[in-house]
C-alpha cells in the first residue's frame with residue numbers, strides 16, 4: 001500500500017475503487033469521524049497539460065452544492081499530487097444497476113431520470129455544462145440516490161451557457177451529432193442529447209447508437225435513427241425523440257424537460273432543483289466539534305465560513321452533518 005504523507009493522520013486509504021485516465025480513486029476512511037470517502041488521486045507528472053482540468057473540476061465541485069451531485073469535502077495539494085476527497089457512493093454505477101436488472105421499469109427509470117434532470121438543470125442554471133454525461137458517470141449512494149460525478153470536462157463558458165463551445169470531448173457513444181461533426185455547439189444542448197441516450201439506456205437496457213466501428217457509430221448517430229422496442233410506452237418514445245433530435249435547435253430544452261408530462265407523471269410537481277444552501281450552520285455538529293478540539297463553536301464556525309471550504313475542518317463538519325442528516329450519532333474518534 002503506497003503511503004502518502006499528506007494523508008497521514010487524516011485519512012486511512014483502503015482499496016482502489018476505480019481508475020480512469022489520469023486519476024486513481026481509492027476508498028478511504030476519514031479518521032476523525034470514521035466516515036467512508038472516495039479520494040481521487042492524481043499525480044502532477046502524468047497529469048501533464050491536463051492540470052487545468054483538475055482546477056476546473058475542483059472549482060466546479062466547490063461551487064456545485066446539490067443533493068444529486070457528488071460532494072467535494074477536501075482538496076490536498078502537494079508538490080507531486082492532488083488529492084480530492086469526495087462523497088463516497090456505495091451503490092456503485094447506475095450502469096451496473098441497469099445491467100443486473102436487464103432494464104428498468106418506466107417508474108424506476110422516472111425516479112432516477114428526475115434526479116438527473118434536477119442535477120443538470122441546476123448545473124445549467126449556474127452556467128455549467130457537464131459534456132460527459134454517461135451511465136459510468138452516474139453513481140448511486142447507499143440509499144440508491146443518484147450522484148453525478150466527473151466534472152473534469154465540464155465547461156463554464158466565460159460568456160454564459162449560451163455561448164458556443166468547440167472542443168470535442170466526452171465519449172462518442174453519448175455524443176451529440178453537432179459535437180462529433182466538430183461544429184460549434186452549446187453545452188446545454190449536448191447535455192440534453194446525452195441525457196436522451198441515458199434515458200434510452202434506462203428504459204431499454206442497451207444503447208440507441210452502438211457499433212464496434214467508430215465510423216458506423218458516427219453514421220448511426222448522425223442518422224438519428226434508433227430502435228424503439230415494443231415495451232416503450234408512447235409517452236416514453238415521444239420524450240426520447242424530443243431529446244435525440246439531430247438538429248440541436250429542435251431538441252427539447254432543460255426547462256421544457258423539467259415540466260414534460262413523462263417527467264411529471266405520478267409526481268405532484270415538475271422537477272425543481274432546490275439545491276443545498278451554500279453552507280448551513282448546524283449547532284449540534286459545531287458543539288460536537290468544539291467538545292473535541294476545545295475551541296468555541298462560534299470560533300469554529302467563523303473559521304469555517306472564512307476558509308476556502310476544502311480543508312480537514314470543513315470535511316469533518318460536512319461528514320458530521322451527513323451523519324446527522326442520516327439520523328446517526330455524532331461521534332468523533
Ligand SMILES: CN(C)C[C@H]1CC[C@H](N2C(=O)N(C)Cc3cnc4ccc(-c5cc(Cl)c(O)c(Cl)c5)nc4c32)CC1
Nearest residue numbers: 017018019020025038086087088089092093149150151
Ligand atoms: C471511469 N471514470 C473516469 C473514473 C471512475 C473511477 C471510479 C469511480 N467510482 C466507481 O467506479 N465505483 C464503482 C465506486 C465509486 C464510489 N464512490 C465514488 C465517489 C466519487 C467518485 C468520483 C470519481 C471521479 Cl473520477 C470524479 O471526478 C468524481 Cl467528481 C467522483 N467515484 C466513485 C466511485 C467512478 C469514476
